[in-house]
Amino acid sequence: MVDYRYALRGRFFDIAATADSPEEIARQARYVDDGLMFIAEGRIAALMSWEEGQSLLKQPDDWVDLRGKLIVPGFVDTHLHYPQTEMIGAFGEQLLEWLTTYTFPVESQYGNAGHAAQMSAFFLNQLLSNGTTTALVFGTVHPESVDALFAAAAQQNMRLIAGKVMMDRNAPDYLTETAEQSYQQTRELILRWHNHQRLGYAITPRFAPTSTPALLEAVQRLREAFPDTWLHTHLSENPQEIAWVKSLWPEHENYLDVYHHYGLTGKRSVFAHAIHLQDAEWNCLHDSDSAVAFCPTSNLFLGSGLFRLQTCWQKKVKMGIGTDVGAGTTFNMLRTLGEAYKIGQLQSYKLCASEAFYHATLGGARALCLDEHIGNFSVGKEADFVVLDPAVSPLQQLRSARCKDIYEQLFMLMTLGDDRNIAQTWINGECAWNRDGLEVAA
Structure with a gap:
């Protein structure tokens, strides 16, 4: 049994550990296509697949439905x-x-x-x-x-x-x-x-x-x-x-x-x-x-x-x-990462999506000496994360439908994305901003 206040169901992407090279980032990338994240006392209590986690729910429908959304660290x-x-x-x-x-x-x-x-x-x-x-x-x-x-x-x-x-x-x-x-x-x-x-x-x-x-x-x-x-x-x-x-x-x-x-x-x-x-x-x-x-x-x-x-x-x-x-x-960090990619291109450096999102999350936390507290979904980390709506315009919908994997979709977000793609922002286990203006209820 996991003690929790919220359980969120959706897709999850993070980098599981700090890295010293782009290749190491790629090895540490973690994607859960249908996942369940438990939050207790402002921290990550667990992250697992829906199949693993549903038996730990207090009630069968005791979860916030974020299916169709992509959840990444803040x-x-x-x-x-x-x-x-x-x-x-x-x-x-x-x-x-x-x-x-x-x-x-x-x-x-x-x-x-x-x-x-x-x-x-x-x-x-x-x-x-x-x-x-x-x-x-x-x-x-x-x-x-x-x-x-x-x-x-x-x-x-x-x-x-x-x-x-x-x-x-x-x-x-x-x-x-x-x-x-x-x-x-x-x-x-x-x-x-x-x-x-x-x-x-x-x-x-x-x-x-x-x-x-x-x-x-x-x-x-x-x-x-x-x-x-x-x-x-x-x-x-x-x-x-x-x-x-x-x-x-x-x-x-x-x-x-x-x-x-x-x-x-x-x-x-x-x-x-x-x-x-x-x-x-x-x-x-x-x-x-x-x-x-x-x-x-x-x-x-x-x-x-x-x-x-x-x-x-x-x-x-x-x-x-x-x-x-x-x-x-x-x-907007998505737009900022898109410009970072272009700066890399001008120097024959290919900034891939996993590396870009690392720099914007766990890598940034490491730069600030905060990676013990924030930056990914490791158990015990503070529950700061963002819920992304991956396709909010006809162009994004068209491009997203043709993405072969999560990395193509992340790259699409950092080249075509903007503030419209931010559905929710969670601070210390609480929804602090909601695009639709609705309270989140577990």
């Missing part, structure tokens, strides 16, 4: 900016000009607690309606921005990691702070929110160009005082940015060495973009057990460059997928 977004939601799709600039023209003026509003609360609610709804159950998120320099986001995420019982931007130079006066002010405000936020429910705090220096040595020393002090927090920043997104870092930090060997010098690489350190890395930087990321976030739509939209996924595998660096809203152009 998507893990390893890099995005919630304040930039309202400026997504801003026209015509590359990174540094884009920050000055669009980003900084928008972020200036987030000292207003009411505005921050309103946008936090909108942002989390965008995540849930797109099947994202865990995210690593930038706030703004204002503590109010982080308080609002964490308060909203706590109401949903989401597993969310976020932090206030730390920035003390090369930005408008209305967004800069002193290193000591940044240290004190960040410390207070860590004490208030880190490890509260399912929340985690990320110490968040924006990037090296907006950081003085004094600020990075403050970040180092915080990291040493709170070693189980995350470190979240940007790295090697844009050639002009890299040249700027070299002019500001000429004593350092390369961009990553600026962070490494202050002890900011390591477990739970996540560096967004990492497009234009030298071999020494890849080696440092691997040796320090750091992770990177691959942000396909953002990299294309800002013309930043093509992430080298094959090199990432060769160097054995942990990697997750980031939508990077608002330079990224969608919250």
